[in-house]
Amino acid sequence: MARPPTTTALVADVPVDTRHWIGGHRVASAATFTDHSPIDGAPLAEIARGGASEAAAAVGAAAAAFPDWAATPRAERARVLHAVADGVDKRREDLALVETHDNGALLRSHRRGVLPRVAHNFRFFADRLLELEHAEFDTRGHTNRVSWDPAGPCALITPWNAPLMLATWKIAPALAAGNTVVLKPAEWSPLTASLLADIAAGAGLPPGVLNVLQGYGAEAGDALVSHPGVRRISFTGSVATARHVAAAAAAHLTPVSLELGGKSPLLVFADADLDLAADLAVEQYDNAGQVCLAATRLLVQSAVADAFLRRFTERAARLRQGDPREEATDIGPTIHRRQLERIDGFVRRALDAGARAVIGGGPHPGLGGLYYRPTLLTDVAQDAEIVQEEVFGPVLTLQTFDTEDEAVALANGTRFGLAATVATGDRERARRVADRLVAGTVWTNCFFVRDLRAPFGGSRRSGIGREGGTWSFDFYCDLKNTVTAPEGWTDHG
Template identity: 40%
Template sequence: PGAVDHLRYMAGWASKLGGEVIDPLGLPRGKVFSYVSRQPVGVAAQIIPWNFPLLMATLKISPALAAGCTLVLKPAEQTSLTALRMADFVAEAGFPPGVINVVTGNGHTAGDRLVKHPDVDKVAFTGSTEVGKIINRNATDSLKRVTLELGGKSPVVVMPDVNVEEVAPAAAGSVFFNSGQICIAGSRLFAHRSIFDRMVEGVSAATAFWKPRPSLDPQAHMGPLVSKEQMDRVMGYIQAGKRDGATVVAGGDAPAANGYYLNPTVMVNVKPSMSVVREEIFGPVLVAQRFDTLDEVAKAANETTYGLAASIWTKDVSAMLKLAARIKAGTVWGNCHAVIDPALPFGGFKQSGIGREQGREGIEAYTELKTVIIQL
């Protein structure tokens, strides 16, 4: 449904990217006609991750097409079949050859060639901050237009006035959904000291709902990690956290099953200097911390190089608005998490990205502004 929503929303923009007639400030009135128009940026190289292969493909393709661009889509090597099957439907729908192109391959080969290609005018990438930095440097050589949607370490702030029995399962879902393989995962829990123990108990109890199962199991709520490499990465973070002094109160191990399954993990007694707190793990791992005041939690939430998203849980709307203004993140949710809509711009502060996708800003990123001045 999300993929279809993005296509339908951006299709509506195709007829609405109008220009604007502007009266000049310093030129004689009636002697000059001036206007600003938007034109397609040109050829877009779009590189997408493996965690939501169909949604990521349509999210990238739809604004480019609506703006009048042609595109080359490179899916992640782990999930290329989804994009290739979509390309079959594109051909079946009658798109002219060369408008939507799919190129498969590794990031350091096919992706790198696309970013550096002289005929590519824009690069749109969703993935890790580390790879995003490389892409940005390579695109800078030819000053390509760039949109980067990168990593996150999103705080989930829970105030003392909440119903813990309701919020704890929601906090668990914010990080364990899709096995934590989502850029907006609520991987840092900040619970007020007065409810901290109950929140940790509630989130730990909720891990039973997220017991890993095969993805096609009708009872599955959480499947495996995408690969052995990802499994080793996540387990490495858990082991590093334990060595640094963190305590695992739930999960932290793999169930006795074939595959890259990892039990949802909750860690306490963590410090800001630990890698499990500072770095994006991209797995079902939650670190929980206490706070006493709004000032304290605002500072702690911002002690990260990331700034993609955050959620605040409270009945106090005043406190929510004050904290939302102070948290450095591109999206802040109140009493919910991971609510995404095609009409709402999405992107990050700091090292969580450059530019925005979705909404008006998402399609305008595939255009160039042109100013025309005519002497009458």
């Protein structure tokens, strides 16, 4: 007699339920898929593999829960979100361990930076909700009052490179706004989404307000974004997948927010602090280069190119690659065999076309598995594939320029526009260049300084829309303007 499939996986001694979370209940599927750890390739869990029926059930649960949650007073919604944040803080170590095993990012980063940001996402939008208002204004004696009305069930599709942080970046404002949510986490890193469902339930979030639908994009994801009951879709991922999401949304005119890829530049001018610039450049290998914002194109003024390169290679040589669970590790594995092969394909084609690998250039020979060496390629043309397309791995290119105009032209010379970093000692140049760059975020003499009050998103193929601060509420709500006449009243109020 066949044994029933287990519904709980033990990951780093942390039990994780492998079923969907729909309407406040765990729901199994007839089929499952295997989730592997990128650290050593070991299987972690058999995950419920959802499809059209599970997607419909999740949207139905979100729709049923929506009226009551939307009517819940702001202060109560904020209280519940703070309770979710408290739950995240209490389980920070469990979440960090599971996330590291599931997506291969550094355990020290999860403990010190990522998990505190997860809790902060909930706290920030809870507090922002209570501050959300627009000053009334007058039109010929008539009063205008702007309000943010909850839109309805939201479909949130999140990537694998920072699973929980990027999921809560969407979940928190959607819930704060009074919406209900169906989260579809990436199939390569689904585990902490399941833990978050437990935490949210324990914090008092009503059943159906947050639902977690697991499965493949072509099955669960397509069914979710095509559902007519979904009123908002927020997606973070590739341009190719975004086209499918947008096409599905168009059938029902569902508003979408798309945070897509990047091919961001780091511009290093001759007047820059070259030690700082080299530090910023090496920082782009964070998370094995699997960061959408990474400045993968180093653009260096010719006069200081050699001096910059010496500093860069010295710092890169000190990076330690290995097991992400170890405190001393700086770079862990890539997420999946398919991703590693994609990265290596880009590098091999670039080398065949005449590029030179200053460092790296292939998988790590000593570590094997999914560990790809930090790589820097020079002798690349502006129209080369390696310069134009997002690799999403620990691969940087270096090009030189002579003038400010040339630097800006190279920086803007791709189809992307997510972010840019500028290293210069001249304040006027910094402002002048930033104003000319096509990017959703520009950092000057720094990198990855993020404030949730700021708008976040990209231009061109890097996405559609902005989220963060009030911009998140603008997306997750239907904005309403109520105009009231000064006359015609029969009461004395």
